[in-house]
Amino acid sequence: MEDADLLMARVAERDVAAFEAVYDRYYRLVYGIAFKLLADEAAAEDVTQAVFLKIWSAPRAFGGGMFSAWIARVARNRALDVVRSRKAHEAGELPADLPLEGTVDDTVFARLDSQRVRTALAELPDEQRDPIELGFFSGITHEEIARRTGTPLGTVKTRIRTGLRRLRSALEASAV
Amino acid sequence: MNGHDEALLDLVAVYALGALPERDARSVEAHLATCSVCRRELSELRAAVDAVALSAEATADEIGGQRSERLKARVMSAVRAPQLGANVVSLERARGRAPNRYLPYLAMAAALALLFVGLFDAFGLRAQAGRDRDRIAMLEAKADMQERSSNEARAQLALTESRVADLLAPNAQRFPLSGGLVARANNRIVIAVQHLAQPPKGKVYQAWTLRKGAKNMTPSVTFVPDTSGLALIELPDAAANLVAVAVSIEPEGGSKAPTSKPTFVRSLS
Numbered sequence: 001m002e003d004a005d006l007l008m009a010r011v012a013e014r015d016v017a018a019f020e021a022v023y024d025r026y027y028r029l030v031y032g033i034a035f036k037l038l039a040d041e042a043a044a045e046d047v048t049q050a051v052f053l054k055i056w057s058a059p060r061a062f063g064g065g066m067f068s069a070w071i072a073r074v075a076r077n078r079a080l081d082v083v084r085s086r087k088a089h090e091a092g093e094l095p096a097d098l099p100l101e102g103t104v105d106d107t108v109f110a111r112l113d114s115q116r117v118r119t120a121l122a123e124l125p126d127e128q129r130d131p132i133e134l135g136f137f138s139g140i141t142h143e144e145i146a147r148r149t150g151t152p153l154g155t156v157k158t159r160i161r162t163g164l165r166r167l168r169s170a171l172e173a174s175a176v
Numbered sequence: 177m178n179g180h181d182e183a184l185l186d187l188v189a190v191y192a193l194g195a196l197p198e199r200d201a202r203s204v205e206a207h208l209a210t211c212s213v214c215r216r217e218l219s220e221l222r223a224a225v226d227a228v229a230l231s232a233e234a235t236a237d238e239i240g241g242q243r244s245e246r247l248k249a250r251v252m253s254a255v256r257a258p259q260l261g262a263n264v265v266s267l268e269r270a271r272g273r274a275p276n277r278y279l280p281y282l283a284m285a286a287a288l289a290l291l292f293v294g295l296f297d298a299f300g301l302r303a304q305a306g307r308d309r310d311r312i313a314m315l316e317a318k319a320d321m322q323e324r325s326s327n328e329a330r331a332q333l334a335l336t337e338s339r340v341a342d343l344l345a346p347n348a349q350r351f352p353l354s355g356g357l358v359a360r361a362n363n364r365i366v367i368a369v370q371h372l373a374q375p376p377k378g379k380v381y382q383a384w385t386l387r388k389g390a391k392n393m394t395p396s397v398t399f400v401p402d403t404s405g406l407a408l409i410e411l412p413d414a415a416a417n418l419v420a421v422a423v424s425i426e427p428e429g430g431s432k433a434p435t436s437k438p439t440f441v442r443s444l445s
Binding site: 016028045057060069085118134135136141142143154160167 | 183185192223225227228254255412413414431
């Protein structure tokens with residue numbers, strides 16, 4: 001069980017010290033995602049506050065699994081709400097709790113640090129990294145990515161998948 | 177969608193990234209429910225997408241020490257005093273300490289705010305306000321002596337004052353309720369209600385917000401009134417796009433969707 005699971009169990013019991021520990025550990029991730037999407041420090045602060053107050057007010061919304069991945073999705077979705085309020089668009093949210101299956105050893109990803117991911121992302125070809133970062137951090141659809149980059153839609157989809165697979169392989173290799 | 181061709185798996189990748197339009201996302205989800213190959217693909221790519229998210233983690237230097245401190249103070253003060261009184265009392269109880277000595281003052285400050293916006297009976301109002309002011313002054317002096325070092329209490333006080341200020345703000349829009357009001361000021365929503373019954377054991381009150389154009393209410397903060405039945409809460413949601421707020425009784429920890437008839441629903445128009 002990830003330490004965060006234990007902390008969140010204590011948060012559900014209204015343990016402020018546990019909440020503070022969760023905050024200290026994850027606020028840079030939440031703020032960083034919000035700032036990437038919003039490019040606005042004050043708005044990123046608001047999103048960070050809203051995400052952590054949601055965690056405090058509804059701790060059982062976290063249903064287990066990798067907490068860092070869950071809180072990242074919550075942060076992205078919250079920041080996307082702000083993006084949407086600024087300009088209507090229809091990019092999909094990331095389901096925070098989607099049942100998945102598979103035999104892949106995802107403990108590899110539980111041990112990742114942001115620097116290692118940045119390095120792996122930087123090593124992707126631009127044509128794969130750009131649509132992945134645009135899709136995730138701009139909250140735009142693959143159709144908009146195709147339009148902005150002047151790339152056929154089918155090519156954008158293939159590059160996203162190829163890039164994600166390559167990123168996964170690179171991270172697994174670097175974890176060995 | 178009934179196959180496992182490359183184009184379909186490409187679409188699953190875009191879905192994993194969260195970059196599909198809603199209509200296509202729903203279609204992919206319907207297919208995922210019946211296709212184990214695509215579910216496995218999603219599982220593998222989701223881990224890579226999670227890693228992309230991790231790449232955005234800011235360093236302490238990027239955020240800045242001053243901003244970090246301010247942000248943490250905002251969050252922790254809201255957590256320590258999500259509404260006036262009872263949650264704070266329960267926290268103190270959980271820690272085995274006596275209830276904070278600021279609480280009576282805070283309760284009265286909130287009560288005075290309600291007085292000022294004309295929700296209390298006019299008879300006896302002046303006398304009550306005078307007594308309250310005297311008691312506040314006494315408690316302030318006592319608190320100043322006894323609790324000078326209590327950052328937590330000061331944070332609660334600042335938060336309450338901020339909420340009271342919103343209630344009284346000249347530019348505030350006020351929407352009366354039975355026994356209270358909802359105020360919208362400075363892009364914040366403050367709800368003040370008196371004579372609120374304590375929720376049953378294991379239950380709390382939960383606020384809900386309805387955004388413009390939304391069909392469903394969004395869960396917001398949970399709270400319980402103080403021992404006098406007073407609740408003064410600020411919603412973490414930005415007020416600009418909200419068209420209604422509601423409160424219902426929910427299990428501790430809150431619900432994702434209301435499970436009981438609302439205590440009240442208030443349109444913000």
